[in-house]
Amino acid sequence: MRYKIVAGNWKMNLNQNQATQLTHDINKYLSNNNLPKQIKVVIHPPAPYLANCVNYISEDNNTTFGVGGQNCYTQASGAYTGETAPEMLKDIGCQYVLIGHSERRKYFNESHDFLAEKVNKALETRLTPIFCCGEALEIREAGTHEAHVETQLRESLFHLSKDDFSKVIIAYEPVWAIGTGVTATPDQAQDMHAALRKLIANQYDSNIAENTTILYGGSCKPANAESLFSQPDVDGGLIGGASLKADSFTEIISIMMKCLAS
Numbered sequence: 459m460r461y462k463i464v465a466g467n468w469k470m471n472l473n474q475n476q477a478t479q480l481t482h483d484i485n486k487y488l489s490n491n492n493l494p495k496q497i498k499v500v501i502h503p504p505a506p507y508l509a510n511c512v513n514y515i516s517e518d519n520n521t522t523f524g525v526g527g528q529n530c531y532t533q534a535s536g537a538y539t540g541e542t543a544p545e546m547l548k549d550i551g552c553q554y555v556l557i558g559h560s561e562r563r564k565y566f567n568e569s570h571d572f573l574a575e576k577v578n579k580a581l582e583t584r585l586t587p588i589f590c591c592g593e594a595l596e597i598r599e600a601g602t603h604e605a606h607v608e609t610q611l612r613e614s615l616f617h618l619s620k621d622d623f624s625k626v627i628i629a630y631e632p633v634w635a636i637g638t639g640v641t642a643t644p645d646q647a648q649d650m651h652a653a654l655r656k657l658i659a660n661q662y663d664s665n666i667a668e669n670t671t672i673l674y675g676g677s678c679k680p681a682n683a684e685s686l687f688s689q690p691d692v693d694g695g696l697i698g699g700a701s702l703k704a705d706s707f708t709e710i711i712s713i714m715m716k717c718l719a720s
């Protein structure tokens with residue numbers, strides 16, 4: 459199902475009080491604003507705060523507002539010190555999990571195969587994977603960005619059956635735009651999202667491609683959200699910096715509502 463999604467990736471930021479307050483403020487905003495069913499809001503707090511944040515989502519918002527892990531491991535339990543099982547995320551009420559964020563790929567050397575295993579495990583646990591892909595600046599400058607992102611999908615997602623693939627959300631995040639203040643232009647985002655949709659149509663079928671939610675991430679903020687979200691193949695955003703404050707994050711949600719209505 460192709461949803462419009464505004465997801466906040468808090469990364470390794472905030473303390474417990476701030477995380478609670480932010481969740482409370484977003485929940486309040488959603489209670490006061492009737493979001494169309496097609497829009498989903500997701501937050502990805504740091505692991506120690508996840509369970510607490512889940513508890514701050516009121517019942518009236520529990521179909522709209524979801525919580526996700528920023529990462530998970532490939533096993534259900536065992537001697538894996540420091541890791542979090544998808545089953546544990548599920549157990550505390552998470553619905554989503556980020557997989558393959560560029561910071562995980564870069565700082566923790568996560569390989570295509572490892573990410574494929576995480577995707578499998580998340581799906582087995584009935585968590586929705588938000589699979590991140592995107593190219594570094596030198597790849598963009600060399601003009602091989604589409605081939606690069608294609609490889610990321612091919613190696614970590616295209617082993618999935620049609621049924622499983624249709625449960626995955628994709629986030630295109632050019633690495634050069636993450637946390638830099640430099641955003642991809644709406645045309646650059648649209649071109650890549652359209653290329654991804656075409657790739658998915660070729661690998662699976664056009665119906666699956668049309669129904670895949672593809673988010674843009676990388677310095678997305680209130681000032682540029684409208685121009686990005688109004689692109690036909692951009693289904694929302696994975697927001698880092700601008701998701702750490704309730705006013706900017708909820709403003710992005712309101713921009714999504716406006717784009718959907720127009």
Ligand code: PGA
Pocket residue numbers: 467631635636637638639675676677678696697698699700
């Ligand atoms: P940013 O981060 O919005 O701060 O660029 C996005 C992300 O890394 O998901």
